Amino acid sequence: MTAIHRMAKMAGAMASPARLKMLEFLADGVARSATDLAILADVQANTATTHLQVLLKVDLIKVKKQGRYRFFQIRDEVVGDMLEVLGEQVAYLSHTQIPPQTEIAFARSCYDHIAGWLGVNITHSLIVNRYLEEQTNGNYSLTANGETFFSDLGVDLHKVKKSRRQFARACCDWTENKNHLGGALGAALMGSLQNRQWIRKNPDYREIFITKKGKQGLADYFDLNL
Amino acid sequence: MTAIHRMAKMAGAMASPARLKMLEFLADGVARSATDLAILADVQANTATTHLQVLLKVDLIKVKKQGRYRFFQIRDEVVGDMLEVLGEQVAYLSHTQIPPQTEIAFARSCYDHIAGWLGVNITHSLIVNRYLEEQTNGNYSLTANGETFFSDLGVDLHKVKKSRRQFARACCDWTENKNHLGGALGAALMGSLQNRQWIRKNPDYREIFITKKGKQGLADYFDLNL
DNA sequence: GTCATACTTCGATGAAGTCCGAATTGTTAG
DNA sequence: CTAACAATTCGGACTTCATCGAAGTATGAC
Numbered sequence: 001m002t003a004i005h006r007m008a009k010m011a012g013a014m015a016s017p018a019r020l021k022m023l024e025f026l027a028d029g030v031a032r033s034a035t036d037l038a039i040l041a042d043v044q045a046n047t048a049t050t051h052l053q054v055l056l057k058v059d060l061i062k063v064k065k066q067g068r069y070r071f072f073q074i075r076d077e078v079v080g081d082m083l084e085v086l087g088e089q090v091a092y093l094s095h096t097q098i099p100p101q102t103e104i105a106f107a108r109s110c111y112d113h114i115a116g117w118l119g120v121n122i123t124h125s126l127i128v129n130r131y132l133e134e135q136t137n138g139n140y141s142l143t144a145n146g147e148t149f150f151s152d153l154g155v156d157l158h159k160v161k162k163s164r165r166q167f168a169r170a171c172c173d174w175t176e177n178k179n180h181l182g183g184a185l186g187a188a189l190m191g192s193l194q195n196r197q198w199i200r201k202n203p204d205y206r207e208i209f210i211t212k213k214g215k216q217g218l219a220d221y222f223d224l225n226l
Numbered sequence: 227m228t229a230i231h232r233m234a235k236m237a238g239a240m241a242s243p244a245r246l247k248m249l250e251f252l253a254d255g256v257a258r259s260a261t262d263l264a265i266l267a268d269v270q271a272n273t274a275t276t277h278l279q280v281l282l283k284v285d286l287i288k289v290k291k292q293g294r295y296r297f298f299q300i301r302d303e304v305v306g307d308m309l310e311v312l313g314e315q316v317a318y319l320s321h322t323q324i325p326p327q328t329e330i331a332f333a334r335s336c337y338d339h340i341a342g343w344l345g346v347n348i349t350h351s352l353i354v355n356r357y358l359e360e361q362t363n364g365n366y367s368l369t370a371n372g373e374t375f376f377s378d379l380g381v382d383l384h385k386v387k388k389s390r391r392q393f394a395r396a397c398c399d400w401t402e403n404k405n406h407l408g409g410a411l412g413a414a415l416m417g418s419l420q421n422r423q424w425i426r427k428n429p430d431y432r433e434i435f436i437t438k439k440g441k442q443g444l445a446d447y448f449d450l451n452l
Numbered sequence: 453g454t455c456a457t458a459c460t461t462c463g464a465t466g467a468a469g470t471c472c473g474a475a476t477t478g479t480t481a482g
Numbered sequence: 483c484t485a486a487c488a489a490t491t492c493g494g495a496c497t498t499c500a501t502c503g504a505a506g507t508a509t510g511a512c
Contacts, residue, residue, distance in 0.1 A: 003317075004247060004250075006316045007240070007246055007309075007312050008246055010319075011238070017234045020234055021230060033458075034459060034460090035459080043500085044501075044503085046461080046502075046503085049460055050499095050501085060319065067508095068459075068510065069458065069459085070460095075319060082315050083233075086233050086237060087233055089304065090232045092302075093284070093285040093286065093301060260488075260490090269471070270472060271488080272471085272474095273472070274489095276490095280469095294479040294487070296488080
């Protein structure tokens with residue numbers, strides 16, 4: 001195996017949207033489970049496994065086993081450099097205007113729940129309407145009114161509560177520097193809004209599009225003027 | 227086409243040893259013909275064409291048509307950065323010791339002729355022994371003694387002279403900053419030394435290995451102490 | 453123990469990539 | 483015009499890749 005061969009393998013490991021999404025997501029250094037990464041990359045769990053094996057083989061990521069979980073983590077911060085350089089080159093060489101930061105920041109997903117301006121403001125609305133309450137540990141709890149509200153929206157609260165995931169996590173968004181609703185409830189909410197066709201998620205990126213129907217619905221339910 | 231997709235395409239363009247060899251070779255900014263690049267990458271001309279199309283599509287290289295030639299050139303110096311970063315990551319992440327610069331500089335090929343310390347010193351020997359003479363245009367011409375000498379080594383001078391390539395080019399080596407013999411004659415010389423099994427070329431990289439037999443032969447014919 | 457969950461392995465399939473030989477197009481030299 | 487050469491296109495054989503469903507392994511909850 002020569003240097004050239006190794007370089008080709010390394011480049012090959014990054015030559016897949018699914019793997020790039022995983023890497024980008026892991027770039028912050030936080031370890032995530034295989035399932036999370038599968039959801040993020042929008043593939044089945046077994047497909048995610050093979051992608052993760054590819055990344056492991058070229059040492060871009062490392063893995064910690066913890067009980068029945070396997071947590072994957074970026075191998076080294078320098079990996080972020082490579083992603084950055086790659087991204088810059090693409091922006092520069094294909095002289096494409098990358099969608100401006102503001103647009104993505106407006107409505108984006110934090111892999112399975114709504115982040116960005118939209119996520120922050122939905123969460124804010126839930127709190128001022130007393131559907132959610134902030135707990136001392138920083139996370140949220142659902143009020144009685146909240147139960148009705150979420151059920152109205154089509155969220156299967158029974159299923160959400162049964163999930164092993166953190167129920168209603170407060171997730172901090174770097175673009176807004178404010179919290180938004182994550183965890184099992186956040187994911188279920190996003191699922192419902194997608195079912196209602198209020199939002200549509202770009203499968204390739206973290207953008208969220210709001211439909212015409214969604215504009216109305218979001219205004220009615222969350223007091224949002226879009 | 228999203229940013230992630232573009233990044234994947236870009237990485238994919240570099241995920242082939244043949245294309246990486248071409249890119250590395252072109253990194254100096256000099257434009258080369260498709261045939262030269264095919265020889266370098268050790269593939270047929272038509273295969274080289276498809277590789278070059280891939281590189282063109284992601285804008286890593288550009289092309290100038292000149293008569294029946296098509297000269298390919300790195301699109302921008304920044305491409306070199308990406309290769310460097312990729313190389314560094316590979317060296318770092320796969321904790322492999324890349325052969326030290328001095329070793330490659332010692333004996334390397336300039337795709338089809340001998341460069342590096344070895345190339346420079348062979349050429350020097352050819353000149354002091356008056357087998358080659360430096361011309362005013364910077365290139366070389368063969369003396370009567372030179373004809374005998376090269377024929378002795380097994381070079382088919384008839385065939386070399388018939389080639390449309392520049393006969394005996396003076397090629398400048400960046401590691402030595404001195405000229406070495408290129409062109410049709412330089413290529414034929416390297417071919418003969420390979421036939422005699424004095425040198426062996428690593429097919430994947432630009433390294434040249436000198437065999438035991440080669441050590442003796444190079445000492446006898448070129449006054450080189452190895 | 454039983455069941456749900458997290459993850460992997462296996463097998464199949466369709467898509468894409470690599471490569472070559474042969475034929476084709478276009479250009480230059482004589 | 484013809485021959486040689488540079489490069490491409492075409493058709494194929496072959497390999498690798500991405501993906502999924504189904505089945506299997508391991509772990510934790512009760």
